[in-house]
Amino acid sequence: MIDENDSLWVQRTIAGDPQAFGELVQRYERDAFNLAYRMLNDRGEAEDAAQEAFLRAYANLDRYDMTRPFKTWLLSITSNHCIDRLRRRRLVWLSLEEPLPPHPALTSDIPGPEEATLMNERNVLVQELLEELSPDYRLAVILRYWYDLSYAEIAEMLNTTESAIKSRLFRARQTLAERLESRPIPSLDPAMEGRS
């Protein structure tokens, strides 16, 4: 569904008012950041990726199709950028010329025992589970669960078929269920939402 306010802000930005784009940033910062964080599992990198997605959206605003929701377009840019970053991470890992990266335990966003008490344990568990999936499967799960997009919308965003998305989600759910097994699910602490 197209939001008229979004269209208005896009038109005002194109008309030469960059502050109008600020309205779009404020409205969708959470969506872009959450997607980047769920994909990359690193707060700092997620902020950089979300910022880069907004910059790309701004620079390519003339290519935005106003008949489609701005949010979907922005999520599409963010997901493409995150996939690129994950590929680059893998290339660095595989490159013989580069020094080996430190052990994941030293770089992971998963907190140590002290920090864990301050963070939402549920988010940590979710991130651990998502890390088990390949980027394509992870993206399908994130778009389905956090953005409530239909199979058709996800397929259109990722340039693939609806049946491919169904298959990815089916397998992803199987994998996640196996990994979760009988681990307890931490209760949600509403006070920590948005701060972990």
Add this chain to the structure above:
Amino acid sequence: MPRDDANMHARMNRALDSELSEEEQALLHQQLEEAPEIADHWDQLRRTDELLRTTPMIAPLPEFASRVMAAISALPIPAFVRRHPGAGVALGLALAAFLTVPIFSVLLLVLLSALTDPGTLNTWLRAVLGASGYILALVADIADELRAGITTTPMIVALITTMIPLSALWGWLIWYLMGSPRVRRGAKP
């Protein structure tokens, strides 16, 4: 009847998406009662689904939006942005448009009065002819001076035709051999 696990898994997946009819749901529950190991798997799937559904989004730091806007303001203005003229330019254009009509009207009136009045037209023609004669005389004087100069000092002609072009050629050659900016950068011409 043999159990069709693949179909059952697909049905469980559809159940998670709330896509099953009541009939299909009943069938699934019946199948799960008959197969406890699949029922365990179904419980795990439902727990996973519940976990993902109820885990909230994560927000960026409060200063994130202002950081993005600062980065955007540092970007060059995109080509698609329609630039609007400033207030001064707009005022100038409006004033010019406002003055155009009276100025052209006055000019037209002057021209018409000159063309319809033989006395004025005669004065104008005399002025034009006088100015033309003055310019022609000036050009002729300059030509005479040059001719006289060449006659008295023939070196000037020699300098103009030989020394100056040769000096320019030498200058260019030295500059080129010393290395022009393009040669120094090693760029292809």
